[in-house]
Amino acid sequence: MEETKRIVTRFAPSPTGKAHAGSYRTAMYAWLFARNQGGKFILRIEDTDTARNSKEAQDDIYEALSWLGIDNDEQYIQSEHLVRHQELLNKLITEDKAYISREEAKDGSGVMKDIIRFRNPNTLVTFVDLIRGPISIDTTDLGDFVIARTINEPLYHLAVVIDDHDERVTHVIRAEEHIANTPRHILLLEAFEWDIPAYAHLPLVLGQDKQKLSKRRNALPMTDYAKVGYLPEAVFNCIAMIGWNPADPGSDQELFTTEELIKRFDFARMQKGGAVFNIEKLNWFNREYIKKLSMQEFWKHAHVWLPVWIENIPSTQEMLKKIEHLFRDHIEKFSDIATLLSADDVSDRGAAEFDYFFMEPIVDEKILVWKTLKDDPDGLEKTKTYLKQVAALLAPLTEETWNYDGIKNVLIEYADQEGKGNVLWPLRVALSGKEKSPDPFEMASILGKDATIRRVLVYI
């Protein structure tokens, strides 16, 4: 009976620093492929480098994966397999496929120690990459490469091969930088007489500098995107499409749910060359996803970013609801809300764009006059006359008619008559205290009749 082999993929990060978008795209593809195939996805923390591991980095990996919605079926910590690694290391030595070599330590201490080298058969290794096709590499250049620092300290090349085998990994999906390592792994696999898995080497995710994404040079940790209020669905969608196009041939679709990405996952439509990660595109994706959010979902994300002082202002919640659409228009990530409303420090109030919805604006006659009246010696007086008339026109409006269209209806004729800028600009400035703000009808309808008229009359 032919048993159908269940697909098994894995993501095997080393916890030596907070991982970036490039690492997580690898995780996405391995996960997407496993889910697409009804297979298994394994998370394995590769912590053989005890000197560089950190608990913080490991937690960061769990956090990012969970945020992105990448769940796993099995989880391993590589260092817990040490006994198994030692056992197989000894087997290789016993079979003379590896040997102990007494050499001076590379750390500069001058100490002599026993390291384990693999007896390289110096063959030409060929494997078929799922993305690139056949790749052949002469392993002679590799020499007798080191597979363990000491008998008790196996190195990556040994550990990864053993763990992948023991965990029944069928598809090794990793970044292009590992192409050069694959011959070593295949040599080891052959020494153990184990099956060779399928390999897919992903094109690199590049920084603006066209170099491989690097945590210390050109990339942010993935968890930073979570921290500043990007939506995980947007990030997933965006990152997954760096180097892969899930759209139907001829289709221009760019927005895909994770379920769609699973359904469409295919190595055949993967790019071979590296691709630059573009934050502008991510921002666009995020805005698109913000647009789709329900009111409840929007505020669930947004409320985290509301400054402390805002809680103390009466009817704040009501006002926030009223200007929700303005937030949606102005932000590309949720932390931008904090900027729009100014920082936590009360002394910053007035500096931020949306402050005028929550406090009286700064009165400033210098910016009150529209540009065409700037040179008119009577410009300010005329402007005040317009404002007085605006207040008079608004006075009769009732609670029912105090809305965008109602306000516009009573003012627009007058504004047209006197010059739109002459009338509408000072009204908007009176309401906002700023040179930039939403339009005057919008402002007035949000602020309400009392506040609107009060703010206008301040100037008269």
Added chain:
RNA sequence: GGCCCUAUCGUCUAACGGUUAGGACGCCGGCUUUUCAAGCCGUUAAUCGGGGUCCGAUUCCCCGUAGGGUCACCA
């Protein structure tokens, strides 16, 4: 430098060997508008070079060139 991989607008990409080489982001411009955004519309912009194969190459092959990756007792 050796080995390996790759090559379409600035960026991400589309185009069973036959298209005016398409879309998105960004940029720029216009509309709208009192302003700034948003929105709508539009413009600019690419097949690295040279040889083949073919009636016909972005597409297949070769050679250059360029870029990237890797050459650890890291992963």
